Amino acid sequence: MTWSGWKSREVILAGAIILLVGMIASRFPAFIAPSNLANVFNDTSPLIILALGQMVVIVTRCIDLSVAANLALTGMVVAMLNTAMPDLPVPVILAIAIGLGSLMGLINGLLVWKLSIPPIVVTLGTMTIYRGIIFLISGGEWINAHEMSDAFKAFPRETILGLPLLSWIAILVVLAFVVLVGRTALGRAFFAVGGNPHAAVYTGINVGQTQCAAYVISGALAGLTGYLWVARYAVAYVDIAGGFELEVVAACVIGGISIAGGIGSVGGALLGALFLGIVKNALPVINISPFWQLAISGSAIIIAVAFNATSSRSKGRVILKKAEHAT
Amino acid sequence: MSVTANETGSIERQIPDRLKSPAQRFLASWELLLLGVAVAVFTLNSFASPYFLDAWNLSDATYNFTEKAMIAFAMALLIISGEIDLSVASIIALASTAMGFAVQMGADTSVLILVGVGVGLLCGAFNGVLVTGLGLPSIVVTIGTMSLFRGISYIVLGDKAYTGYPSSFAFFGQGYVWWAVSFEFVLFVLFAIFFAIVLHRTSFGRLVYAIGNNPVGALFSGIQVARVKFVLFLLTGAMSGVAAICLTSRLGATRPSIAFGWELEVVTMVVLGGVSILGGAGSIPGVVIAAFVMGMVTFGFGLLNVPGIVMSIFIGLLLIAVIALPRIARQVLARRRG
Numbered sequence: 001m002t003w004s005g006w007k008s009r010e011v012i013l014a015g016a017i018i019l020l021v022g023m024i025a026s027r028f029p030a031f032i033a034p035s036n037l038a039n040v041f042n043d044t045s046p047l048i049i050l051a052l053g054q055m056v057v058i059v060t061r062c063i064d065l066s067v068a069a070n071l072a073l074t075g076m077v078v079a080m081l082n083t084a085m086p087d088l089p090v091p092v093i094l095a096i097a098i099g100l101g102s103l104m105g106l107i108n109g110l111l112v113w114k115l116s117i118p119p120i121v122v123t124l125g126t127m128t129i130y131r132g133i134i135f136l137i138s139g140g141e142w143i144n145a146h147e148m149s150d151a152f153k154a155f156p157r158e159t160i161l162g163l164p165l166l167s168w169i170a171i172l173v174v175l176a177f178v179v180l181v182g183r184t185a186l187g188r189a190f191f192a193v194g195g196n197p198h199a200a201v202y203t204g205i206n207v208g209q210t211q212c213a214a215y216v217i218s219g220a221l222a223g224l225t226g227y228l229w230v231a232r233y234a235v236a237y238v239d240i241a242g243g244f245e246l247e248v249v250a251a252c253v254i255g256g257i258s259i260a261g262g263i264g265s266v267g268g269a270l271l272g273a274l275f276l277g278i279v280k281n282a283l284p285v286i287n288i289s290p291f292w293q294l295a296i297s298g299s300a301i302i303i304a305v306a307f308n309a310t311s312s313r314s315k316g317r318v319i320l321k322k323a324e325h326a327t
Numbered sequence: 328m329s330v331t332a333n334e335t336g337s338i339e340r341q342i343p344d345r346l347k348s349p350a351q352r353f354l355a356s357w358e359l360l361l362l363g364v365a366v367a368v369f370t371l372n373s374f375a376s377p378y379f380l381d382a383w384n385l386s387d388a389t390y391n392f393t394e395k396a397m398i399a400f401a402m403a404l405l406i407i408s409g410e411i412d413l414s415v416a417s418i419i420a421l422a423s424t425a426m427g428f429a430v431q432m433g434a435d436t437s438v439l440i441l442v443g444v445g446v447g448l449l450c451g452a453f454n455g456v457l458v459t460g461l462g463l464p465s466i467v468v469t470i471g472t473m474s475l476f477r478g479i480s481y482i483v484l485g486d487k488a489y490t491g492y493p494s495s496f497a498f499f500g501q502g503y504v505w506w507a508v509s510f511e512f513v514l515f516v517l518f519a520i521f522f523a524i525v526l527h528r529t530s531f532g533r534l535v536y537a538i539g540n541n542p543v544g545a546l547f548s549g550i551q552v553a554r555v556k557f558v559l560f561l562l563t564g565a566m567s568g569v570a571a572i573c574l575t576s577r578l579g580a581t582r583p584s585i586a587f588g589w590e591l592e593v594v595t596m597v598v599l600g601g602v603s604i605l606g607g608a609g610s611i612p613g614v615v616i617a618a619f620v621m622g623m624v625t626f627g628f629g630l631l632n633v634p635g636i637v638m639s640i641f642i643g644l645l646l647i648a649v650i651a652l653p654r655i656a657r658q659v660l661a662r663r664r665g
């Protein structure tokens with residue numbers, strides 16, 4: 001897989017997004033008003049942040065199905081902290097959210113690294129555990145807007161240069177990932193581990209440790225998003241972001257990140273998330289029932305993975321593929 | 328399955344010089360350990376609540392796992408062959424929606440059965456074609472079809488529900504064959520025997536193991552890997568259709584959110600039953616015991632008024648613990664010897 005190979009895939013995806021937006025705009029010009037596009041981006045920001053964390057996990061041949069539960073648990077914890085101590089400044093809350101999220105990511109990572117438990121099993125388990133703990137600590141109660149302090153709720157909505165802080169954080173995370181993936185040893189290690197774990201060992205990379213690092217990053221971002229989510233919607237309860245982990249994985253798959261590991265890019269994850277976000281926001285505009293959304297994102301996943309597979313079918317294994325299809 | 332464990336980790340297949348006797352193997356087996364857990368849960372439950380050891384209560388308890396276990400049997404074969412199907416719960420939703428639609432068209436019970444199983448087969452075939460025909464990773468394909476199948480149910484039903492199933496249809500989920508033995512439980516036992524024979528006593532079962540252990544080796548041995556996997560996807564789809572019939576009949580209504588989240592419980596049941604998520608190992612008796620364990624834990628907690636979400640913590644812990652503990656034990660042993 002060459003650089004140009006997956007660059008062109010992103011170009012195609014970007015083209016598809018522009019086409020989609022163009023088709024919507026031809027009927028409903030208000031959709032491409034800058035303020036509306038900014039709204040769509042802001043609405044998609046949590047998905048973008050989580051998709052980037054998921055990307056590094058998937059690139060190392062793992063998967064993190066616990067992100068949504070991590071988000072919900074962190075959100076509940078910071079919301080409860082806020083009701084108990086309304087004076088706690090936002091930076092402290094942010095630090096707690098990121099710390100708690102990283103801790104949950106670390107648990108996933110250690111189980112994968114130290115005990116070599118298959119990632120899908122680990123995160124399937126921790127997903128239900130984290131979600132259950134929310135119920136244990138909250139007793140199933142909701143924390144509503146009037147119980148949260150104003151500063152707590154205002155943070156993600158604060159506008160700088162016309163964009164809410166939530167959007168700016170997403171942009172910052174994207175930039176941080178561009179640096180992390182393209183300019184650091186850890187970023188290269190993710191791809192080395194995913195591309196060929198055996199070769200990675202011989203180049204002196206600790207495979208398990210690298211995978212664990214990916215989980216910690218994914219967890220930290222889930223924690224961060226947990227606070228932003230709860231503050232933005234001003235409500236915390238057991239089921240927030242239920243099933244969101246699949247949307248995050250879907251964004252990665254649509255963005256051309258190979259579930260087999262080793263292939264993926266920051267741009268791909270960003271575009272995949274934007275695609276889903278635009279579809280979600282466009283449905284009510286073009287008067288299609290929101291009930292269509294699930295089927296559309298499902299079809300998008302299947303089309304994307306089929307497209308990626310046919311465009312990237314590796315040439316080294318042609319003999320095997322032929323043998324498999326000969327009946 | 329493309330999401331594999333740490334490849335440089337300690338998962339190696341060791342082939343012993345001489346096999347131990349069947350009795351010795353059983354004593355060291357996963358199934359026996361699990362059976363111990365099942366007995367412990369059963370005993371604890373009967374102490375915890377005086378209502379537990381009642382034939383009708385126990386019969387009710389079986390509904391906690393019969394439908395999921397039927398899918399789990401087929402899923403076990405699929406996972407042993409190295410694939411996975413995360414769309415099973417969505418197949419239930421789609422099959423149930425199709426049955427509800429058929430009722431509106433005036434279909435009778437026998438047609439409903441055909442519709443249920445037929446939709447299950449179609450969905451399984453769709454997954455199978457994408458995975459074996461196009462060579463796509465099953466975990467991604469079925470995450471996609473999971474959204475697609477349930478999405479179609481949402482498009483058809485929205486926030487409405489289908490009801491008005493014929494009274495003869497109620498038998499499948501609510502009927503009793505004899506005394507407190509429900510029809511579903513009998514079906515569960517029959518399918519357990521069927522899948523145990525297929526996996527453990529037929530050449531097809533040997534193919535499933537061979538493919539899971541070494542797909543490339545299986546291919547070069549002349550096994551039609553793609554065809555076997557396609558059949559397994561069909562089977563899983565059909566069993567999801569059967570589960571849809573039972574569940575719809577039991578609930579008497581179809582909503583698009585029916586059986587939401589079941590795919591995870593089914594996979595948990597299979598993995599708890601000792602089936603390797605990496606493929607190549609596992610047994611149907613293990614899955615049967617795991618089904619009982621999960622059903623009894625859920626029911627026992629229910630009797631103690633423990634909310635469902637707390638049970639799910641327990642199931643999650645159980646899933647990780649049953650896999651982690653033997654590995655920790657092995658690491659400790661290896662360190663002592665080393």
